[in-house]
Amino acid sequence: MALDDLYREVILDHYSRPRNKGTMDDADIKVEGANPLCGDELSIHVKLAQGKISDVKFVGRGCSISQASASMMTEQIKGKTLSEAKALIGQFKSMMHGHPASEEELGDLMALQGVRKFPVRIKCATLSWVALEQGVDEFQDSHKKVVAKASTEVE
Ligand code: FES
Secondary structure, three states, rough: HHHHHHHHHHHEEEEEHOOOEEOOOOOOOOEEEEEOOOOOOOEEEEEEEOOEEEEEEEEEEOOHHHHHHHHHHHHHHHOOEHHHHHHHHHHHHHHHOOOOOHHHHHHHHHHHHHHHOOHHHHHHHHHHHHHHHHHHHHHHHHHHHHHHHHHHOOO
16 A cells, blocks of 8 residues: 555544544643634643643544544643653644654654645644644643742742
């Protein structure tokens, strides 16, 4: 099977059987993202335990690329620390913007590199990733503020 066909199959598989679709009531991170080019939106919910992502869900509407990308993202970030998740976000975005990528680090996500040929669709592939990045940044910022406030209260 040609590599392009294999990649197409991976994308279709995640689109037709999305992994981790849904929401969580007790998520530690809840964030929404929108693709400005088409108006499609999705939400990502992340649960943390012992400093790692113990569960992640996504829900929303969008094209096959955005849905497959979100599904693959949830599979890949489960079990990672927030720093590791941010590193993966960086690697994925870098690949989508034309930089070389390593299959060892990105696994099935390599299937999305073909999207780079269609610049208008790159935002579809990165929609969930940009949202997750924003959610992680907001969580870490608010966490830092809580820690800083607690330390000034102790003084
Ligand atoms: Fe809307 Fe792809 S066309 S996310």
